Amino acid sequence: MSEVAVIVSERLARYGFGDGHPFGPDRLAAFVREFEARGLARRARTLEPRLASDQELRTFHSAEYLEFVRRASQNGGGFLDAGDTPAFRGVYEAAAQVVGATLTCTEAIMRGDARRAFVPIAGLHHAARERAAGFCVFNDCGVAIEQLKLQGLKRIAYVDIDAHHGDGVFYAFEEDPAVVFADLHEDGRYLYPGTGAASETGRGAAQGMKLNVPLPPGADDEVFARVWPQVLAHLTKFEPEFIMLQCGADSIEGDPITHLRLTPRSHGRAARDLAALADRLDHGRVLALGGGGYNRTNLAQAWNAVVEGLF
Ligand SMILES: [Zn+2]
Numbered sequence: 250m251s252e253v254a255v256i257v258s259e260r261l262a263r264y265g266f267g268d269g270h271p272f273g274p275d276r277l278a279a280f281v282r283e284f285e286a287r288g289l290a291r292r293a294r295t296l297e298p299r300l301a302s303d304q305e306l307r308t309f310h311s312a313e314y315l316e317f318v319r320r321a322s323q324n325g326g327g328f329l330d331a332g333d334t335p336a337f338r339g340v341y342e343a344a345a346q347v348v349g350a351t352l353t354c355t356e357a358i359m360r361g362d363a364r365r366a367f368v369p370i371a372g373l374h375h376a377a378r379e380r381a382a383g384f385c386v387f388n389d390c391g392v393a394i395e396q397l398k399l400q401g402l403k404r405i406a407y408v409d410i411d412a413h414h415g416d417g418v419f420y421a422f423e424e425d426p427a428v429v430f431a432d433l434h435e436d437g438r439y440l441y442p443g444t445g446a447a448s449e450t451g452r453g454a455a456q457g458m459k460l461n462v463p464l465p466p467g468a469d470d471e472v473f474a475r476v477w478p479q480v481l482a483h484l485t486k487f488e489p490e491f492i493m494l495q496c497g498a499d500s501i502e503g504d505p506i507t508h509l510r511l512t513p514r515s516h517g518r519a520a521r522d523l524a525a526l527a528d529r530l531d532h533g534r535v536l537a538l539g540g541g542g543y544n545r546t547n548l549a550q551a552w553n554a555v556v557e558g559l560f
Pocket of ligand 1 (some may be wrong): 413499539542
């Protein structure tokens, strides 16, 4: 069974902060056009996403934070954080839809209905348990990890090649030995959120289980090829039962808000290598999540390279 599931539902486009915002609602359509042009719509299986329940959201987020977002969602207007993430009417449901899409794919993989999966509008890795941050309202990666833990998984890998450090995932699970973490990102001295130094390797029972690799501004495919084997070695050591890949396209050259210079080849390679690693571990489970990426051509190319890499 080699099936790859992908979510292309219009419902995901509701998670966007208006035309003109880097995280606009047009990102989904940019991905889907290229997905169809490459003939991937015929090769992959498309799934309809369900909504995440409040109970599921509460496994990662605090009840107080959920209430705060619910009120902001009813009123609309203002920001959910200091100024990056605007509130709009219905933002609660739109964000719960993103989490639901990630959970739909997680479940399809765990049931064996799909070997691997991709969700374009997902991988909202900056949201913390108690707050929104950096265009991220609910942390779908975090909720999915909590759900997999509830199902009894002992080792879940989270790999992140978005230009920004996955701080919302990292700090939520910094002391958690169930989460094997590996993150390549632009050095925090030059880019939001400023975290993810190489010295941040996990705490307590998870000491040594987290790998942070800051890259200098301008880092290209050659730099990626030099450091990527560290990620594979790190994961291999812990034999994860499930692999999540946040494949943000803002690490591609030409992104309007970052300074890395990868090409979609690195994203395709990441997906291919993680799929091969998952196959060697005898389960094949890889869930890729779109993450950031604000140049529409780049995200269409990078994310579709990832989907091709998952087959
Ligand atoms: Zn990013």
